[in-house]
Amino acid sequence: MLPVQLFKKAELSSVPDEQVIKVLKSSGTTSQQPSKIYLDRETASRQTKALSYIMKSFIGGQRLPMVIVDSKAVIQNRQSYSARGAGILGFSNFGRDHFYLLDEEMKPDWEGLRAFLDKHADTRKLIFGFTFIVWLHLYKEAVRQEQRVDFGDSVLIHGGGWKKLEQEKTDSLTFNRLLRDSLGIRSSYNYYGMVEQVGSIFMECEQGWLHTPDFADVLVRDPYTLEVLPNGKEGIVQVMSLLPSSYPGHNLLTEDVGVILGEDNCPCGRHGKMFRVSGRLPAAEIRGCSDTYSAT
Amino acid sequence: MMDSSQLFLNPTPYSWTAEEKRRRTLPLYQSLTSWHKERCLPYSNILNKALHWEQGEFRH
Numbered sequence A: 001m002l003p004v005q006l007f008k009k010a011e012l013s014s015v016p017d018e019q020v021i022k023v024l025k026s027s028g029t030t031s032q033q034p035s036k037i038y039l040d041r042e043t044a045s046r047q048t049k050a051l052s053y054i055m056k057s058f059i060g061g062q063r064l065p066m067v068i069v070d071s072k073a074v075i076q077n078r079q080s081y082s083a084r085g086a087g088i089l090g091f092s093n094f095g096r097d098h099f100y101l102l103d104e105e106m107k108p109d110w111e112g113l114r115a116f117l118d119k120h121a122d123t124r125k126l127i128f129g130f131t132f133i134v135w136l137h138l139y140k141e142a143v144r145q146e147q148r149v150d151f152g153d154s155v156l157i158h159g160g161g162w163k164k165l166e167q168e169k170t171d172s173l174t175f176n177r178l179l180r181d182s183l184g185i186r187s188s189y190n191y192y193g194m195v196e197q198v199g200s201i202f203m204e205c206e207q208g209w210l211h212t213p214d215f216a217d218v219l220v221r222d223p224y225t226l227e228v229l230p231n232g233k234e235g236i237v238q239v240m241s242l243l244p245s246s247y248p249g250h251n252l253l254t255e256d257v258g259v260i261l262g263e264d265n266c267p268c269g270r271h272g273k274m275f276r277v278s279g280r281l282p283a284a285e286i287r288g289c290s291d292t293y294s295a296t
Numbered sequence B: 001m002m003d004s005s006q007l008f009l010n011p012t013p014y015s016w017t018a019e020e021k022r023r024r025t026l027p028l029y030q031s032l033t034s035w036h037k038e039r040c041l042p043y044s045n046i047l048n049k050a051l052h053w054e055q056g057e058f059r060h
């Protein structure tokens, strides 16, 4: 088990440089180094396949007209992607006729959006974006500018965490309700995932639980002893994925706090563990963990 | 190049029960650990300095 922050400190690659086709970088929000994730062809192709199987279970198999709540500028460089770029490219495989809602200054193109929605009025639409970007640059802006928009038959997939929305006191259910009431977005699915395990995401089902797919898993550990905790007890989330062979990211201790609620018994019918992620470990505890467990 | 993905990537990724998942995936996780230890020196150094993790790191 590797503390996820080690990808910021060490060059962790299991393949020769010439086999690396893509490098993913975490968004460095602080002065910290970004994580660097080295992908070879096999790992990248497994990630794409895995994500497509997961998405099929939630939105079906056909490609839907797609609104991306972000700026196209995020995906300009083709060799090195930010976490945001990697997310957008990964999910854009499930859409067609992509429309990027935001310009480089993160301002929404309402006219363009209306034209897109008119054109696809009779079809279900896929919307993708990072949770805080959807919240700040779509929802809040629409409300502030009193824009009337109805997405119609549409499904939103969003992820990336709630941290930036904490002071707004928004949870998943409130978020879904507000987006439905103000923009007509019919259903929303949140997911939990990280750039260190692209493809291996944990989608929140209709019941509001995150689910582990067959090729990935989670455990919850005590932040001090690292003992595995029983279901129902909150602790640090450990994530496992069978996808990465080009970098040692198959078994990671995150900095997130969560709780497992059950396994194989969700009313939605999906097997696997059901869990929730409630936030981040306080900074002091993160430092404690990395001092103890990553003595490099 | 290692590719055992047909063993775990299937179009219905929420099908295995806990028992089945454990039986199928535990050996794959263990072989991934060995794979990376052989190929990524910093990873192998980190694991060697923390041998106590090796036992039960996947719990099962």
Ligand SMILES: [Zn+2]
Binding pocket: A205, A206, A207, A209, A211, A266, A267, A268, A269, A270
């Ligand atoms: Zn469910």
